[in-house]
Amino acid sequence: xxxxxxxxxxxxxxxxxxxxxxxxxxxxxxxxxxxxxxxxxxxxxxxxxxxxxxxxxxxxxxxxxxxxxxxxxxxxxxxxxxxxxxxxxxxxxxxxxxxxxxxxxxxxxxxxxxxxxxxxxxxxxxxxxxxxxxxxxxxxxxxxxxxxxxxxxxxxxxxxxxxxxxxxxxxxxxxxxxxxxxxxxxxxxxxxxxxxxxxxxxxxxxxxxxxxxxxxxxxxxxxxxxxxxxxxxxxxxxxxxxxxxxxxxxxxxxxxxxxxxxxxxxxxxxxxxxxx
Amino acid sequence: xxxxxxxxxxxxxxxxxxxxxxxxxxxxxxxxxxxxxxxxxxxxxxxxxxxxxxxxxxxxxxxxxxxxxxxxxxxxxxxxxxxxxxxxxxxxxxxxxxxxxxxxxxxxxxxxxxxxxxxxxxxxxxxxxxxxxxxxxxxxxxxxxxxxxxxxxxxxxxxxxxxxxxxxxxxxxxxxxxxxxxxxxxxxxxxxxxxxxxxxxxxxxxxxxxxxxxxxxxxxxxxxxxxxxxxxxxxxxxxxxxxxxxxxxxxxxxxxxxxxxxxxxxxxxxxxxxxxxxxxxxxxxxxxxxxxxxxxxxxxxxxxxxxxxxxxxxxxxxxxxxxxxxxxxxxxxxxxx
Ligand code: SF4
Ligand code: SF4
Ligand code: SF4
Ligand code: SF4
Numbered sequence: 001x002x003x004x005x006x007x008x009x010x011x012x013x014x015x016x017x018x019x020x021x022x023x024x025x026x027x028x029x030x031x032x033x034x035x036x037x038x039x040x041x042x043x044x045x046x047x048x049x050x051x052x053x054x055x056x057x058x059x060x061x062x063x064x065x066x067x068x069x070x071x072x073x074x075x076x077x078x079x080x081x082x083x084x085x086x087x088x089x090x091x092x093x094x095x096x097x098x099x100x101x102x103x104x105x106x107x108x109x110x111x112x113x114x115x116x117x118x119x120x121x122x123x124x125x126x127x128x129x130x131x132x133x134x135x136x137x138x139x140x141x142x143x144x145x146x147x148x149x150x151x152x153x154x155x156x157x158x159x160x161x162x163x164x165x166x167x168x169x170x171x172x173x174x175x176x177x178x179x180x181x182x183x184x185x186x187x188x189x190x191x192x193x194x195x196x197x198x199x200x201x202x203x204x205x206x207x208x209x210x211x212x213x214x215x216x217x218x219x220x221x222x223x224x225x226x227x228x229x230x231x232x233x234x235x236x237x238x239x240x241x242x243x244x245x246x247x248x249x250x251x252x253x254x255x256x257x258x259x260x261x262x263x264x265x266x267x268x269x270x271x272x273x274x275x276x
Numbered sequence: 277x278x279x280x281x282x283x284x285x286x287x288x289x290x291x292x293x294x295x296x297x298x299x300x301x302x303x304x305x306x307x308x309x310x311x312x313x314x315x316x317x318x319x320x321x322x323x324x325x326x327x328x329x330x331x332x333x334x335x336x337x338x339x340x341x342x343x344x345x346x347x348x349x350x351x352x353x354x355x356x357x358x359x360x361x362x363x364x365x366x367x368x369x370x371x372x373x374x375x376x377x378x379x380x381x382x383x384x385x386x387x388x389x390x391x392x393x394x395x396x397x398x399x400x401x402x403x404x405x406x407x408x409x410x411x412x413x414x415x416x417x418x419x420x421x422x423x424x425x426x427x428x429x430x431x432x433x434x435x436x437x438x439x440x441x442x443x444x445x446x447x448x449x450x451x452x453x454x455x456x457x458x459x460x461x462x463x464x465x466x467x468x469x470x471x472x473x474x475x476x477x478x479x480x481x482x483x484x485x486x487x488x489x490x491x492x493x494x495x496x497x498x499x500x501x502x503x504x505x506x507x508x509x510x511x512x513x514x515x516x517x518x519x520x521x522x523x524x525x526x527x528x529x530x531x532x533x534x535x536x537x538x539x540x541x542x543x544x545x546x547x548x549x550x551x552x553x554x555x556x557x558x559x560x561x562x563x564x565x566x567x568x569x570x571x572x573x574x575x576x577x578x579x580x581x582x583x584x585x586x587x588x589x590x591x592x593x594x595x596x597x598x599x600x601x602x603x604x605x606x607x608x609x610x611x612x613x
Binding site (some may be wrong): 031034035036037038057062161165167170171174175187195196197198199202223227229230231232233 | 307339505508510511524540594600
């Protein structure tokens with residue numbers, strides 16, 4: 001039985017037994033290569049669930065949709081390892097109760113889908129550890145290497161050009177499971193911290209503030225990068241920040257549901273006298 | 277016999293228009309993005325795109341526009357109005373769905389208050405549209421009573437000749453004729469075979485959709501919630517859309533000196549309708565998505581007798597969660613069977 005079929009069967013069982021009220025997965029998209037988020041609440045609809053190498057979107061952000069988990073019922077969700085890490089962070093940051101989340105874990109290598117064993121988030125710690133230890137994939141990207149080699153001035157002009165394309169559509173924020181703030185800093189206007197205008201300064205402010213807010217929290221799922229309609233390579237920023245945090249604090253975001261948030265915790269014996 | 281512009285003459289035309297004081301703008305492919313931008317040479321223009329990622333709207337209604345500068349002193353308040361940079365321009369190689377998008381928005385920007393920013397740019401621009409010879413899965417002009425060679429909003433329509441040799445010139449307006457008079461010596465009178473037009477299948481029954489939307493009973497239909505569950509509420513669809521036109525006015529600076537700007541805004545955002553009291557009349561994403569559809573296919577045509585959609589498909593093409601106008605109208609078509 002394919003993993004797709006196994007997971008359909010499991011979804012059917014969970015829904016018919018009332019163990020979960022909803023399964024968040026992937027369904028057929030507009031074109032043969034597209035998959036779209038799908039919300040299944042009836043056991044009769046599980047056949048619509050799909051699982052293949054085109055299932056890329058990190059669906060964990062839907063778990064914190066307003067009101068979804070407030071009835072304390074369980075919700076099942078299809079997640080890749082990055083999505084599972086995101087659930088850990090959401091739990092660590094008190095955005096959800098991990099007990100309510102039933103995971104249909106999977107990973108894709110080449111175009112082969114593999115099932116990940118486990119149901120609850122804590123059962124995937126080995127998978128997450130092996131990712132932490134494995135070579136970071138994005139390093140292989142030529143562009144990343146190229147930027148690393150640039151002088152600060154060259155790097156600044158690279159990002160200046162990229163951010164000039166930004167239209168402040170906030171698709172990056174909306175697509176990000178970690179951007180759950182009910183009122184984002186750019187939407188606060190008393191005082192207005194960040195310019196709302198999408199001019200060079202406003203675009204810089206926005207992208208830099210987001211990079212900071214995601215440091216140590218980003219799981220490099222790529223949702224923001226894929227969502228950006230003007231194709232700003234946001235993955236490069238995320239990856240750089242993740243490396244920075246790993247190097248400085250040995251912090252790999254989303255290791256466990258009790259992991260301390262790296263930039264929101266401090267130790268009395270910290271060697272630094274200043275906290276950002 | 278018709279007027280023909282051969283491709284190899286285009287660079288000369290660009291030069292001629294430039295020396296006549298026109299800024300020449302057209303489709304270009306930049307790093308990771310295609311858009312309409314000013315060019316110096318014909319070689320910079322990219323005619324192979326189905327359509328640019330960014331719409332032509334940017335040229336008439338930019339994402340952030342200065343309106344006035346202010347200085348407040350003890351005894352005086354000084355304001356200095358900012359108007360768009362003046363100067364005639366020719367947009368060479370627009371797509372029919374982009375050109376018609378601008379015509380769709382004309383009545384909106386002119387009905388109660390004449391938006392100078394919009395009309396100054398409109399009056400100073402010649403739109404030369406190239407009919408489409410290829411379409412993708414998301415193009416849907418034909419579902420909206422338009423076609424790959426619609427003339428709406430264009431001053432000139434160019435029909436591609438077979439073998440990429442050039443274009444047949446259809447002059448549509450005086451403004452177009454005037455711009456082409458300056459390059460008259462580069463045009464030929466002959467009859468050349470045309471490249472076949474793009475085929476865009478009809479995707480939904482527009483009339484059925486409009487009837488369904490107009491029925492007040494459907495305003496509270498469960499349909500809205502179901503169709504928009506995966507919508508994440510970004511502004512990708514509205515900002516890429518040639519006809520979406522909502523904006524916000526913001527003051528930047530401090531109490532004493534600053535600049536007032538007109539910035540794009542989007543009905544997809546929760547903040548769009550948030551009251552200062554904290555109450556939000558469109559408190560759910562489904563109410564916001566319903567607004568977008570209702571506005572385009574019910575309220576806007578109710579006021580201006582035209583749908584606020586030109587069928588470019590950008591909303592569906594770029595949506596991070598594979599939603600869009602097409603799917604919604606297809607589903608509504610099914611509901612109204
Ligand atoms: S910042 Fe981007 S890559 Fe990181 S968690 Fe958010 S959406 Fe995923
Ligand atoms: S998704 Fe891209 S264009 Fe939109 S706000 Fe984010 S960086 Fe800017
Ligand atoms: S339909 Fe898609 S592009 Fe539009 S607001 Fe929703 S998620 Fe964003
Ligand atoms: S609603 Fe969608 S298809 Fe219609 S004009 Fe706007 S972006 Fe294009």
